[in-house]
Amino acid sequence: MNNNRYSLYENTTVSHGDAPPAECASALSRQECVTALAEIQSWPGYSPTPLHALPGMARAAGIGELLYKDESGRFGLGSFKALGGAYAVYRYLVRELIARGVDAPVSAAELMAGKHASVLSTLTVVGATDGNHGRAVAWGAQMFGCACVIFIHTTVSSAREAAIASYGATVVRVDGNYDDSVERARVDARAHGWQVVSDTSYLGYEEVPREVMSGYTVMVDEILGALPDARPPTHVFVQGGVGGLAAAVCAPLWWKYGASRPRLIIVEPENAACLYASAVAGRQVHIEGSLETVMAGLSCGEPSLVAWPLLRAGTHFFMHLDDDAALVAMRRLAAGEAGDVPIVGGESGVAGLAGLLAVCGDSEAARRLGLDEHARVLVFGTEGDTDAELYTRIVGESGDQVRGRQ
């Protein structure tokens, strides 16, 4: 019996082709992803994040296997976003240097060694965030030596604000929701000649978000290299904010497995389910309101323009669920069910897992999705305790305490 409130929408327009349809080509390119992988793997501190098997939780959910990609340790930033925002900052700076006469290629190592410091210090990147993306952009700007301004909205916690500022960025709080901060970043960037590094794409702004998504695909490459016995997953549950993450998961799995790719299920908070609403409407829609949810990273009202066509074609089910489902999933992960390794998963980071648990608690829904003892399910744990205080309040012990029991 499942006590969480959720809603499931089957995408009857999903493509069963052996490659993403042509209209999705603008989302991601294989070559761009190969380039991103080589670049990010060269950065100091790079190492693949763990892919945990959780047999105890799989048993409890009534499925064969559960694999959890744990991004909580990614580059010491606490979330997968380090892969996207920082990579896009690097790519922008390289473009600027080349435009100013520097010979390509320009390596990240050169930038970090201060080779072009006098030019880089005159450049500013700007972003809007509910926490993790801003932290990634600020980290990248500090690492490569340019200035950074990050806009946050009303409900972004002060702990997340402080984390961004700790990388030397100027943080500006904007009245309103996430979409208002995106708009403010765009307007201020135009006024000051700054470069927007956004994880979401809108009309006339596609190149940078595509680079952000290319960076995210590093996770999938690592998973494909680490899958036990190389058998593909049957299902993937991934959380959706603007959909950039889900697109970066969808495309490489499609490239790899063709028509026998896993079923893709996108999970969103019920108050910010813009991908779900777009799927139901059959077109990209903008939802209004406070978008208030404990899953702060998923508090988005409009899908990313470049991600949406791929998600429309590539997603089998869209679902949204209540905040409580995420809190329950955080506690179960931290406890380490039936001998599973205890894992620190943050509010937004566990949404995919929470979606899986909600569906598995409802036998009719589980049957509809084919979630049975043969299912091998992959979920993305996209953040750890990125707001340490909030994490402790929710779980009843700190992230460090949970890690101490690993």
Ligand SMILES: Cc1ncc(COP(=O)(O)O)c(C=O)c1O
């Ligand atoms: C921890 C976490 N998971 C998932 C997402 C969703 O990513 P996207 O907005 O690309 O859908 C975010 C976005 O900020 C996030 O912070």
